[in-house]
Amino acid sequence: MDEFPKPGLAYGVDPIRRRFYSLRQARYDALAQDVSDWAGEAAARGQMLRVLDIGCGTGVALRHLERKPHFDHVRLEGADLTIRSHLYKPELYRALHVGDLMAGYPELPSASFDVVICEQLLEHLPRVESAIATLERLLKPGGHLIVGVPIFPAPFAAIRRHLVPLLDRAFQPRRSRGHLQIFTLRSFLRAMRENSTLALEDVRGFRIVSGGVIEPLEDYRWWWRLNRRIGALVPSLCIEVQAIMAKPVSARS
Numbered sequence: 073m074d075e076f077p078k079p080g081l082a083y084g085v086d087p088i089r090r091r092f093y094s095l096r097q098a099r100y101d102a103l104a105q106d107v108s109d110w111a112g113e114a115a116a117r118g119q120m121l122r123v124l125d126i127g128c129g130t131g132v133a134l135r136h137l138e139r140k141p142h143f144d145h146v147r148l149e150g151a152d153l154t155i156r157s158h159l160y161k162p163e164l165y166r167a168l169h170v171g172d173l174m175a176g177y178p179e180l181p182s183a184s185f186d187v188v189i190c191e192q193l194l195e196h197l198p199r200v201e202s203a204i205a206t207l208e209r210l211l212k213p214g215g216h217l218i219v220g221v222p223i224f225p226a227p228f229a230a231i232r233r234h235l236v237p238l239l240d241r242a243f244q245p246r247r248s249r250g251h252l253q254i255f256t257l258r259s260f261l262r263a264m265r266e267n268s269t270l271a272l273e274d275v276r277g278f279r280i281v282s283g284g285v286i287e288p289l290e291d292y293r294w295w296w297r298l299n300r301r302i303g304a305l306v307p308s309l310c311i312e313v314q315a316i317m318a319k320p321v322s323a324r325s
Contacts (some may be wrong), residue, residue, distance in 0.1 A: 186215045187217075275315045
């Protein structure tokens, strides 16, 4: 555990979860490593990697990116409905954009970014078609999209989509759930395929079982590695997934 300079922070950087290998935060560690690797490749070409974090929230992705070895070759920008007053190190963002992803961010030129991050956002939107099209539009040809959502196994997705709203209306009429889209792995990938020309390079899952009495296991690297391995082999068993997608080099902006 001595690889983490600040004990009690997830991955040594994240105060949101206190377990060293928090499975809830594993997706941010994974995407940060990808961005760092791509930034290293850009550095070898004498270039900077321009990255847009859509739904930047409190800056969780930045916390993980900042610790990676090639962060000095990342030109990070953030976007959200509002920029929060407690955003982590806002001075490290080259720009912060306020707007609604469904409105398309018209102020941002097409083909502007080498990497676009959209983590845990699509499930909150009433419609995803224009949002996915915008994610593709903002990418440079050859650029990468990292997009993550929570998922359900197909039978549970049907229950969550149809039965749970009925129960809410009957027993908790004032309750408002934040997730408007209920994805299975198949429906998520279908939505990406039907609304973009992006090529799927990889899909990986996170969190099969977490929390409760087994939460202390998240202080051990072997448990994290086991979850990452299973998530890579059978992402449909997981609670959350990330897709890594690439914009064809021949694609028009």
